[in-house]
Amino acid sequence: MKRMAALALLLTAAAAPPQPPPDITVTATGGYQPVDADERGLWMQVDEYERQMKTSNFIIRDAALNAYVRQVFCRTVGQGECRGVRIYIVRTPYFNASMAPNGMMQVWSGLFLRTRNEAQLAAVLGHEYMHYHARHSVKGFRDAKNKTNAMAWMSIIPFGGLAAAGAITVAQVGMIGSLYANTREMEREADAGSLPLLAKAGYDPRAASRIWGQILAEADATAAERKQKRRKDGGMFATHPASAERQAELTKQAAALASPTAVAENAAEYRAALAPWWADLIDDQVKLNDFGATDLLLGQLASAGWTGDLLYARGELYRARGAPDDFAKAAGFYRDAVAKGGAPVEVYRGLGLALLRSGDASGGREALKAYLERAPQAKDRAMMAMMAGVKA
Numbered sequence: 284m285k286r287m288a289a290l291a292l293l294l295t296a297a298a299a300p301p302q303p304p305p306d307i308t309v310t311a312t313g314g315y316q317p318v319d320a321d322e323r324g325l326w327m328q329v330d331e332y333e334r335q336m337k338t339s340n341f342i343i344r345d346a347a348l349n350a351y352v353r354q355v356f357c358r359t360v361g362q363g364e365c366r367g368v369r370i371y372i373v374r375t376p377y378f379n380a381s382m383a384p385n386g387m388m389q390v391w392s393g394l395f396l397r398t399r400n401e402a403q404l405a406a407v408l409g410h411e412y413m414h415y416h417a418r419h420s421v422k423g424f425r426d427a428k429n430k431t432n433a434m435a436w437m438s439i440i441p442f443g444g445l446a447a448a449g450a451i452t453v454a455q456v457g458m459i460g461s462l463y464a465n466t467r468e469m470e471r472e473a474d475a476g477s478l479p480l481l482a483k484a485g486y487d488p489r490a491a492s493r494i495w496g497q498i499l500a501e502a503d504a505t506a507a508e509r510k511q512k513r514r515k516d517g518g519m520f521a522t523h524p525a526s527a528e529r530q531a532e533l534t535k536q537a538a539a540l541a542s543p544t545a546v547a548e549n550a551a552e553y554r555a556a557l558a559p560w561w562a563d564l565i566d567d568q569v570k571l572n573d574f575g576a577t578d579l580l581l582g583q584l585a586s587a588g589w590t591g592d593l594l595y596a597r598g599e600l601y602r603a604r605g606a607p608d609d610f611a612k613a614a615g616f617y618r619d620a621v622a623k624g625g626a627p628v629e630v631y632r633g634l635g636l637a638l639l640r641s642g643d644a645s646g647g648r649e650a651l652k653a654y655l656e657r658a659p660q661a662k663d664r665a666m667m668a669m670m671a672g673v674k675a
Contacts, residue, residue, distance in 0.1 A: 329384060329385045332387075341373050341375065342373060342374070347556070355408060359412070360412045369387050370389075372390050372391075372392060376391075376564075376567035377391050382415040383415075383420065384420045393568065396568055396580060398494060399583070400490070401548065401549035402487050402490035402548045403493065406481055410473045414473045477491065478536050482540045486549075492530050501580060508574055509575070562595075565595070568596075569599050574604050590625055591623035591626035595620040595630045601616065614638055617631075628654065631653040631657060632650075632663075634650040635650030636651075638650060651671035652673060
């Protein structure tokens with residue numbers, strides 16, 4: 284009986300909601316400082332991770348791109364709040380961003396293809412800032428630690444014979460589920476808190492819900508191309524609310540905030556900031572070998588019309604797949620991109636390679652020569668020069 288009473292006491296303590304933390308206090312240098320042992324321990328780990336990040340070969344150090352992302356972030360959260368935040372752009376072709384409790388933010392480069400304009404980028408950055416502002420990572424750390432300790436203690440207590448045999452008890456499953464439920468609630472809180480930031484900054488708050496519609500469509504396209512059913516993103520152990528549910532709730536909340544002064548999207552500014560990196564972003568995306576999602580993604584980006592950079596990207600996609608007639612189709616996209624204007628110089632390289640693969644050797648060599656003339660410092664100059672039949 285004493286053991287069961289102790290168990291009941293432990294379960295009650297573990298399941299109790301954490302005490303609200305003190306309000307964030309921003310120091311003179313613009314950063315919040317940890318206030319207890321839990322936070323200091325978590326910060327030590329994150330600080331070490333950040334030291335490694337600083338020297339990573341995957342960090343994009345382009346000054347102009349970093350300045351642009353920081354400008355959008357500071358406009359969204361305010362100049363005072365953005366002080367002390369360090370933003371690292373990580374080159375990886377997936378949609379993600381995160382913010383650590385010590386003020387370190389990561390933005391994955393695949394996000395840039397999946398946010399259509401500055402307002403959508405601001406929606407993601409604002410969402411991650413709200414996690415930081417609400418100290419969600421610290422709350423999650425404490426909750427996980429308390430409940431993990433409780434489960435470890437329970438594993439040595441005979442509970443209907445299951446725990447002793449190494450099986451997970453109903454109580455343990457409940458604890459695990461509550462961890463994920465808390466995380467989902469934090470996501471909802473960050474969503475709700477980020478929309479007023481968008482509106483105050485003059486961005487269209489509807490931008491946030493549109494992102495999730497795009498992500499859902501991309502997942503469907505991947506599944507269709509691979510002749511699979513899209514996996515549901517809900518379930519007991521999903522850490523985010525289901526995308527469809529999330530989209531609907533964000534749409535509802537944005538409608539209450541929308542005003543004639545909060546409609547900026549800044550699509551042109553966004554495209555201009557990404558232009559120097561466009562060829563690299565597309566190359567990374569194509570290498571995912573996800574034709575269905577990438578083709579849909581390009582189609583979404585071209586909703587207002589196919590531009591030179593988008594036609595170049597479509598040429599790259601078809602050339603990479605290499606199915607029957609794909610090289611001829613790719614060559615057509617490249618030629619259209621040149622005619623439209625605005626394509627990166629790599630369009631001539633793509634055209635040359637596509638023509639060579641489709642049997643037009645002379646046309647391919649001429650296109651590669653045009654590439655080398657326009658990109659004398661190209662990293663692949665030696666290889667392209669050999670294929671073009673000229674000196675490097």
